[in-house]
Amino acid sequence: MMLRLFLSLILAVSFFGSFSAKAETELWGDFSGVTLRVKLIGGGQYEGLYNEVIPWWEENTGGKIEIVTQKNHFELDKEIKKDIASGNLDFCVASNHTSFASQYGNIYTDLNNIMPASVLADYTPLILEHSTVDGRLVQMPRHSDVSNLYYQKSLYEDADNKANFKAKYGYDLTPPETWDQVKDQAIFFSNPPDFYGTQYVGKEEAIAGRFYELVIANGGALFDEDYRPIFNSPAGVEALQWFIDLYNAKAVPDGVLNYLWDDTGLGFASGTIAMNLDWAGWAGFFNDPENSKVAGDIGLVRAPMGSGGLRTGWSGSHSFSMTESCPDKEAAASFLWALTSNKAQMIEARGGLSPTRPAIWDAIIAEKKAEGDEFMLMVFETFKMSLAEDAFTPPLIPEWIEFTNVLYPELQAAILGDKSPEDALAIASKKATEIMEDAGYF
């Protein structure tokens, strides 16, 4: 579908403070009288963007944005599923995520037919590929996520720690390169209940995702080419055993199986955790003395490697989609562009989020260099490399969330000692097979 003629395509140069990014294709138009109903992901980390971009877009186009819903992604996911069931898709733009997008069928429009190629050329091609479902580009990527390992620097600089660790484990105490080293060091640093070597998210999609990336790093896979589960394998058992060993050694807090992202983030900021695998968006929070006891004492390395020689790199992108039923697709396209434009991505990058436009990587790194902000410079350089070389998405299939819901209780059961890792993975594999069979994969 072609854009209406009055939609202007302007090749412009955008300026961010004193630094310029590469030329950007802008997508403005006159949308006076148009009101776009939107459903957005809410929360402190995400809403700053809306406060800046919505007035900017309204001012430049004459259109209006009506936020119908603003809630966390899991609640938004439920709401959209209910909307699909009731056929009540009376909104134009919604927040989305690469891990969720494939569940929603054809409710979102193919942006390949809406967005000019010159606009799409401004985004990282691999991320656009991950935003594609069944050949249809259903999302404009907002920011990408991958996890790297934060650690308390002073622990690694302490002479006693170095000597004692070397004596116990036979190698130097340096930030870990492998997940086996993470385990050694976590056990070494732990002094429960006051201090723990590390932690992990322990439930729902979160632990399933962490398990998934470790299986890949160990040289395994979740599914074969026909989507038959194959994670009940030596690589899978090894991955699960890593979680079990840390739990049994009390190198992670006892309540870790109820932890989600906020718990691990706040835990590391509390200064009671030595190492923490976490997303880029936490970096600014961790280094803010008002929020964090480890501010000024944080190191960051790329996520370590598993036994297969690969680094963990479970990745995904937050995004925005346009409904097929939207009556004002031109205006919605313009708004999607604005939400993921250079200006928008620079706002989020300053908060520590990883952009999906190569130009913004260059701009934010240049800005941090000029400011002499060594910490954020390290963060952006590490995450840039990690996203380029280590990142991989979960299987982009509609059954992903349902699959994680049968996997995670079994992982928890093995960690708690209710089942052996082999038994737990066998049961999860059987249930996953039923899901894939029901979905018609084989």
Place this chain on the structure above:
Amino acid sequence: MRKFLNGPWVLLMPTLIILTCVVLLPLLLSLWTSFTPFKLTKPDTLYRFVGFRNYERLIGDIDFWIAFGRTVLFLAIALNLELVFGLGIALLINKITYGQRTLRTLMMFPMMFSPILVGFQWKYIFNDNIGLMNNFLREFGVIQPIPWLVDGILANVSIMAAEIWSSTSVFAILLLAGLLGIPKDPIEAAKVDGCNSWQVFKNITLPFLMPFVFIAMTIRSLDVARAYDIVQMMTGGGPAKRTELLWTLISRTGYVDAKMGMANAMSYISIFLSIAFTFFFFYKLVEARQRLSYE
């Protein structure tokens, strides 16, 4: 036809129409979906009839029956403890002659909190690392943190504590209303005849209160599903399904996995649980009333 239009049916019609639209049709629709593989994200599946397949799968699903059994146990223990605590509070407040209204208002405070907020509060209280409970115990020398929300028994006890805190006042209010309605004459006569306090309570107060007890039990047995929010906030049914109740299982199946057909089949099986509880309490209510009228 004319007779019909002039008869009581005309007067009943608005009620029947409203009940049909608000209660009967949604019930029939949900019953129909339980015989389909209906997925929220695939509306077309609503029209694919698969007979009893969902029910057949549930019959062989051990996880479902464990959650079912745990829910029965949860209901039985929580309702009985709420009754005991509610009765105790009502009896104590009934004795007070000054400030009773203020206390009655204060007693209702937990009911005013939304269950989600109650879940958050108690999750924080029982957090193994920064929670109030472990920090409190630490003052008394319990150095090793207790994993309240992880251990199979403790996690269920923790959730029950939150639920009981939140809802005991419902019992207390209803039983207090019953206590205030008890005639004084039989009590005074019993005291004149030499009965001690326990004998008065057992033989006069309690029989008078029993209808109120069963009304409260009936209301709470239907209302206790509100605990879903508390469980969801505190443990989400985990870890490793150790606190999985029917409500968390049905919600996850219906809204997260989007398998609404299966979730509705679970709901229809669990409705028997509600009917059984309600039937039992109504039976006991009638029995208590009859006994009261004989006496």
